[in-house]
Amino acid sequence: MKTKRILAFVIDCLFSTVIGLGVPEALSNSFLVPIVLFCAYYILLEYFWGKTLGKFIMGIKVVNNDNSKISIRTACLRHLGRFKHIFHLRTMFYHDSFSGTKIV
Secondary structure, three states: OHHHHHHHHHHHHHHHHHHHHOOOHHHHOOOHHHHHHHHHHHHHHHHHHOOOHHHHHHOOOEEEOOOOOOOHHHHHHHHHHHOOOOEOOOOOEHHHHHHOEEEO
């Protein structure tokens, strides 16, 4: 599962870069625009569909610990936890344990 998650992250990074290339030059001078796009990509796709493009390709998705759909609040908490590069001892990524989610 960790390999699928890492590959999904790499795919998402590549896709985010492509999205960033489409930003008008006037907006691309701001360092905030790429950050906002990166956050919106993860939060909105995981909230609406439970998966990003990378997760879709790898056949995985995000759910709550009880296997229900995540809320927008949970998607935001998950993304905040993503900035921590710490792994939980139970093989969960930190942002999963922080937000009460898992990948299936």
